Amino acid sequence: MISKDEVKHIASLARIGLDEKEVEKFSHDLSAVLDWIDQLKEVDVEGVEPTAHITGMDNISREDKNREFGNKEGIIKLFPEEKNGYNRVKSVL
Amino acid sequence: MIRELHEKLISGETTSVELTEDYFDRIEKKDKDIFSYLTLTKELALEQAKRADEKIKKGEKIELLEGIPGAIKDNICIAGTRTTAASKILDNYIAPYSATVIEKLNERGAVFLGKTNLDEFAMGSSTENSGYGSTKNPHDLTRVPGGTSGGSTAAVAANLASWALGTDTGGSIRQPASFCGVVGMKPTYGRVSRHGIIAMASSLDQVGPIAKTVEDVAIVLSAISGRDRYDATSAHSQDKNYEDYLTGEVKGMKIGIVKEYLKSLEKNVREKIEKVIEFYKKSGAEIFEIELPYAKYALPAYYIIQPCEVSSNLARYDGIKYGIRIDDHVKSDLQPDQVASTLLENYLDTRQYGFGKETKRRIMLGTYALSSGYYEAYYLRAQKVRTLIKKDFEKAFEKVDLILTPTCPTPAFKLGEKTENPLEMYLSDIFTVTANVSGVPAISVPCGDIKIGDKDLPIGFQLMGKWFDEENLLRAADAYSPR
Numbered sequence: 001m002i003s004k005d006e007v008k009h010i011a012s013l014a015r016i017g018l019d020e021k022e023v024e025k026f027s028h029d030l031s032a033v034l035d036w037i038d039q040l041k042e043v044d045v046e047g048v049e050p051t052a053h054i055t056g057m058d059n060i061s062r063e064d065k066n067r068e069f070g071n072k073e074g075i076i077k078l079f080p081e082e083k084n085g086y087n088r089v090k091s092v093l
Numbered sequence: 094m095i096r097e098l099h100e101k102l103i104s105g106e107t108t109s110v111e112l113t114e115d116y117f118d119r120i121e122k123k124d125k126d127i128f129s130y131l132t133l134t135k136e137l138a139l140e141q142a143k144r145a146d147e148k149i150k151k152g153e154k155i156e157l158l159e160g161i162p163g164a165i166k167d168n169i170c171i172a173g174t175r176t177t178a179a180s181k182i183l184d185n186y187i188a189p190y191s192a193t194v195i196e197k198l199n200e201r202g203a204v205f206l207g208k209t210n211l212d213e214f215a216m217g218s219s220t221e222n223s224g225y226g227s228t229k230n231p232h233d234l235t236r237v238p239g240g241t242s243g244g245s246t247a248a249v250a251a252n253l254a255s256w257a258l259g260t261d262t263g264g265s266i267r268q269p270a271s272f273c274g275v276v277g278m279k280p281t282y283g284r285v286s287r288h289g290i291i292a293m294a295s296s297l298d299q300v301g302p303i304a305k306t307v308e309d310v311a312i313v314l315s316a317i318s319g320r321d322r323y324d325a326t327s328a329h330s331q332d333k334n335y336e337d338y339l340t341g342e343v344k345g346m347k348i349g350i351v352k353e354y355l356k357s358l359e360k361n362v363r364e365k366i367e368k369v370i371e372f373y374k375k376s377g378a379e380i381f382e383i384e385l386p387y388a389k390y391a392l393p394a395y396y397i398i399q400p401c402e403v404s405s406n407l408a409r410y411d412g413i414k415y416g417i418r419i420d421d422h423v424k425s426d427l428q429p430d431q432v433a434s435t436l437l438e439n440y441l442d443t444r445q446y447g448f449g450k451e452t453k454r455r456i457m458l459g460t461y462a463l464s465s466g467y468y469e470a471y472y473l474r475a476q477k478v479r480t481l482i483k484k485d486f487e488k489a490f491e492k493v494d495l496i497l498t499p500t501c502p503t504p505a506f507k508l509g510e511k512t513e514n515p516l517e518m519y520l521s522d523i524f525t526v527t528a529n530v531s532g533v534p535a536i537s538v539p540c541g542d543i544k545i546g547d548k549d550l551p552i553g554f555q556l557m558g559k560w561f562d563e564e565n566l567l568r569a570a571d572a573y574s575p576r
Contacts, residue, residue: 002461006461007457010457010460010461010464011457013460013464014404014444014456014457014460015408015411015437015440015441015444016441016444016445016448016453016456016457017438017441017442017444017445018445018453022453026453026454026457029454029515030454030457030458030461032514032515032516033396033454033458033515033516033519034458034461036393036396036516037393037396037397037471039390039393040390040393040394040397040474040475040478041474043387043390043474043477043478043481045474045477045478045481048477048478048480048481049477049480050473050476050477050479050480051296051476051477051479051480051483052476053296053326054282054296054479054483054530054531054532055281055282055283055328055532055560055561057283057326057328059325060325062322069190071172071189071190074172074173074187074189074190075189075414075415077187077189078186078187078189078414078415078416079414079415080412080413080415080416080417080418080420081418081420087413087414089413089436089439090420090433090434090435090436090438090439091435091436092436
């Protein structure tokens with residue numbers, strides 16, 4: 001049901017690199033799962049509202065006030081590559 | 094067990110430091126075979142234990158959990174400690190903040206022994222998807238402990254922790270609890286804050302307690318529950334001490350059974366569940382047959398909703414802000430084919446080598462189902478089916494107070510038995526997933542052993558309660574004692 005080309009397309013959308021063997025295996029696995037999930041088509045969902053929050057809460061708001069996080073150093077330490085307190089990445093352009 | 098340990102601390106029979114050191118001794122001896130812990134937090138634990146001992150020495154009144162050592166599933170952030178979600182992609186991640194449940198347990202003086210193993214990013218049913226190797230079932234080291242909270246349940250079962258935290262999105266606390274012969278509970282969705290929990294499927298994830306007895310589970314639940322302003326999905330709730338509701342009485346409680354579930358079981362498992370039903374009948378509960386006609390769609394609906402939410406939640410693991418980045422400055426021992434030289438290659442390689450197979454499978458399933466043209470056919474439809482499943486439960490709960498089912502169709506399976514075919518693995522959540530899809534609280538309680546070969550493998554039964562009615566759920570679960 002899912003072709004190898006579709007798998008490559010999805011993997012590119014999901015930013016996950018795959019080799020040929022993985023493309024083959026995933027095409028098989030994903031097809032099997034999607035076939036099984038197809039049974040949901042049997043259900044008559046006419047007029048049914050989709051569930052947004054299972055215990056029915058509404059949007060919550062908070063005061064528009066800033067708060068210090070308190071551990072900026074902890075965050076900076078995690079940057080794979082840091083320069084002068086900035087997170088250094090490959091060229092975006 | 095927690096209460097007994099608490100009494101021993103107050104009476105001076107032992108100290109928290111002694112208790113903690115005992116646990117670390119046992120961990121050193123037994124955990125190389127079981128592999129329940131990914132990271133031990135000895136320094137932190139002893140600090141916490143000393144603090145508890147000082148309070149006791151001063152004669153201050155202490156909480157039930159004060160000084161009592163437990164384990165934390167490694168998808169829950171503890172500030173300053175390594176938190177990996179059992180993924181290579183977070184191999185070097187040191188959490189810069191603590192989850193709300195950790196802050197709450199800190200307030201109660203609990204001691205954290207370490208972070209336990211899980212399926213990578215809490216996706217799986219056996220802990221075999223861990224990026225660091227599988228935990229083994231303490232009752233039979235050739236079998237899985239279940240998943241994804243397999244490390245936590247194995248630790249409690251093997252006396253390597255007196256309580257533990259797990260997370261449950263489709264059964265990930267209850268199924269391993271059943272496989273390991275301990276009690277594990279998933280609260281109502283929204284009862285416990287998800288702030289600081291490494292998110293998987295935000296509309297389904299919940300943190301829950303794991304322990305040897307229902308009373309212990311209740312004590313831990315009391316400590317971690319409550320509304321949290323940092324979790325917009327957490328619910329208004331009063332502070333309760335759930336352990337105060339365990340009267341042992343079930344007279345007049347109405348318990349629902351789904352006949353098809355029992356019919357689908359193997360004889361040896363079915364007999365155990367029937368014995369549990371007999372027990373409740375004899376104890377004065379009324380047993381009713383109920384129907385949950387849409388419940389059979391819960392598992393396929395779950396395997397759309399969850400991967401979709403996963404594909405969104407795991408987009409952040411891109412090697413940019415934290416974790417592993419496959420780069421010319423490789424800080425991990427992952428071996429990409431060649432060094433990434435563009436930003437796109439960073440993303441592709443980091444996620445190719447950082448994520449395990451199941452994680453990739455689910456991200457791709459979710460990406461596909463949410464992609465243009467498919468959203469209505471899959472995610473939207475699954476959320477509508479979810480509404481129908483919730484309505485089934487609402488109808489059932491007009492008639493009964495609780496629903497009794499098996500936790501799993503079988504006891505623990507062998508390592509490697511279900512890893513080839515993902516679908517087969519998914520099916521072990523068939524009884525547990527309905528509670529996540531509908532949001533109700535649910536608990537697994539051990540109800541005996543199944544003999545396979547020369548091993549006795551534990552099996553549990555499940556009780557599901559009404560939304561936000563953990564008191565009655567725990568009361569009924571606690572009343573069950575195979576005397």
